[in-house]
Amino acid sequence: MTEVEENKKVEGVMTIEELCREYWEPLYRFVYYKVQNREEAEDITQETFVKAISYIQENRTKVENVIGFLKTVALNVLRDRWRKYKRRGNTGNLDDISQGYAAVNDYSESTVQRDLILHALSKLNEKQKSCIELRILQGYTVPETAQMMGISEGNVRVLQYRALQRLSKILKSDDVD
Amino acid sequence: MNRRINKLSKYIDTLNEERKPKEHENKKESPEMEELFETVRQVRSLKDPKLPEEDYAEKLTTVVKSGQSKKKTKRTSKRTRYVGLAAVAAVLVFIIVLNTVGPFARPNIVQAMEQAFLQIGAYHGIVEVIETNAEGESVTQTKVEVWADKEGRYYVKGIEGWQKDLVTANDGETKWQIRHDDKEVKLFSAFPDPYGFTFEIGQEIEDAKKAEKVEILGDDVIAG
Structure with a gap:
């Protein structure tokens, strides 16, 4: 399978490029709202994409609400970081994510x-x-x-x-x- | 009181400079300070966010794709080596950190290392630190066998250099060292142990993130 074909697996129809181009900004804005600085928002946005796309590809999951899913993964990344800095935390499990959950506590556009x-x-x-x-x-x-x-x-x-x-x-x- | 007033002011300055405050890395503040930091962020949220540089989406795509290819490497090599630890895979990129002062230069390779490292729970391998002088002559400074996880637990056995035959282990509760000839176990507290052993990959990546310039000399895969 070529790289392009492999990329096509994300979301069934979108390539990684398309996914990043389409969703980086709303996700970045959401993360920025939480951390309020560009340096950290860029890092977390990037980590979120890597984790989310890996999860979609490995589980061959069809994601109905892409931005909702990405926001939920971002929240998990943030929580993981908080826990990690408190030493000995557990790693968040993406399997625990239920789509639609991300709308909860999302005040970025409220x-x-x-x-x-x-x-x-x-x-x-x-x-x-x-x-x-x-x-x-x-x-x-x-x-x-x-x-x-x-x-x-x-x-x-x-x-x-x-x-x-x-x-x-x-x-x-x-x-x- | 003055300490808290100054700390809050520095926190505001750091956010104004669009940098990550150290308080976001070390969440050991009092509840009162946490609340004040949160209030600063809430007030700042009234402003439009500072967006990244124009080429961010392009860079993001490159890094995300790089993260995916690292994961593919991990999956294909899983069948073969090192069965012991839970999830053992890391791409180890040898780098020269030329200057550790500047916090901003983060080439894609460093981000790729960071992303690869995020995918693993633990790793095992032989770490060799080689110093090369201006005339190109290389000398092995130390060579150790390492088993390490990301919770800070590790077992390190010296193979060459000053650590030869020295075993150091830290299980998160206690740190101890044994040298074969001494027949004596030395016990230490597990913390503080900020830099557990030479070339701990996570620490190296953190250092590389702060480097002004990095140079890739080659790459190797520590797989599992």
Whole structure:
């Protein structure tokens, strides 16, 4: 069997190239949402494709919902990494995956989740809000933020710490209305 | 308190630089810090994700295909050698790590090694560390027989070099060493044992990932 023919086995009709080209971006966005950095999102996306395609080929499985399946594998990869770093964890078993499960806890495109976070941000005082906006949403460094806000760098660090503590409490509580 | 404030600030800086924070590798933070990190990620999720370079899909395809061919190699060789361990297959690529400072250069071969290594549970083989000088003369520094799994357990027996006849084993609970002539067993705690033995493949791959430049000298298959 040629390599092309072998590749055709994935999903019955799609080659590995087609599968990667079609699905890398939604999967990457999903992973990025979880890890919030490009370096890790690229790595996990890649590992997910390798594992998912191996699973499909070895089990000759027909996957109905490809992106759902990929997201579920990505979640397993993330969980495996967390466990591995805690030493002696078990390896996730792809056989345990049931398709359709990935939709659970997938907030990457959820406007409800966005609204909750925006609502929580609106409950911060003006200084805290500005600090979070500059540091996290606009990505300025501590010295740049300090200069723009007219406060010391130490104050920026304390301000963002307090703001995030407050945000964390608001997001955890039911007090979001 | 100051330590936590600074740590949180560094975490934000690392994400702003689109790099993986070390806290994602070592999840030993207090629940409070975990919650703050999670909150940072939630706030960041309001922004559009930073997408990879334009050629990412192409590179991804290459690496994924490479991962598949490594798996095929593993399947065909399964019938033959080394029955003892659970899943024993690794492609061992000898590399020279020319510079271990830069974290960004990760040629496909390193990614392929990483992917191949992800497929296995344990491995067995003879590891030979050879040093070659500028005049091209090679000297074997050490040669050891290794049985290792990815949980950090291993058995290493020295065949040549300074480790000759030295057996070191670590079962995750205890580490011990026996030298044939001494008739004495030395016991150590299993942890910390961050670099279990010379040329532990997983560790070598981690080092290669941080290398600025790698050079392939040849390849061999440790199969099972």
